[in-house]
Amino acid sequence: MDSDLEHTPVLGWQQAVEWQYETARAILKQSLEVQRAGVDSWLNATKSVVPSESPQREQLRRLEWGYDIWEETLLNILIHLDDAISEEGIDLRQLQMICLHAMDDAFSEVASRPVFAEDMNDTLEEQLTEQRQLNQLRRDVLHALNLPTDRSLEEVGKWLLQMEARQKKIEEKLDAILEAADIEGEEQFKVIE
Template sequence: MSDNTPQDIQNNWMRMVEQMNDAMARSVEQNMEAQSKFMETWAKTIEDSMPDEDTMGESFEAYQRAYGVWMDAADQMYERVTDAAEGEDVAFTEFRDIWLRSANEAFKEVMGTTAFAAAQGNLVESMMEMQQQAEDVSQDTLEQFGLPTRDDMDEVGERLVELERRQQRVENKLDRLIEMAESSQEA
């Protein structure tokens, strides 16, 4: 037998509904933040790469599909919150799983586009240029301090390899001369 009064039961119910509402509000807020970041990143990618009209159309279609995935996730969340409010046992991990699956699906929609590939190519190209610039600055700095640069070390390495080759040729010739000398003494 429970010692709970009707008032206690109502208070517990209200607390549970409030927690569910808070969880739903946080989920919706996180969803909107994720969509906003996603859209900003996507827009920046498109802006930076300025694709042709077909690629742009493909990108918009991909974004629309991704947006549809997010809206389906919101619908699923609403259904699960409603189920919980009606007394069904709904684990909070279900909400997390819904958003994780949706995020994966939405990102797949966009990442598979030509515009995304072009943007990634531009990003890699920019990073390579920055890396080269940093390497050039590093080489110049080393040179100014009178320290060996990578070019200097490469040159030393090449000279060592050439010296090793020459040494091997000399050793091979010496081995042949020794063999000839030994065979002429035996005869």
């Protein structure tokens, strides 16, 4: 008995799959065209109201640029979509790789722009500034409540380490004195008392 099941192809199945695929492709293309028209109309209307040298105008340019990259990414996926389709159906692993490569290309495009590096630098600087302010606020609150801060604990830790080192030196000197006096065992305790 053969373990491979044989299926007879359903008449019209291949045509139905092809029709669904072509319909989905056409709908996606039309959707992109409608979205592009909507974004362009919105940008044109907004640009007519926003002064040319305002920060909002720069944000509009970035928004338009971001949409262009997003649209290019989807078109790139559409172009390579045929690579994931075979007579057996859609190879989901191949489709996933197509999408990942398209998104990787888009991210590379975004990350290669100087404006991205500037924005990332500004964002990081803002976060570090906020973190410093929060740390200072935390220290101020702890100080007002007469509780130790991280700096206070560090100072106490350093002091304890110094005390431990001094104690060790004193013990070493004491051992040397006792050894020089040639006192052993119980006699050591009598001298200490």
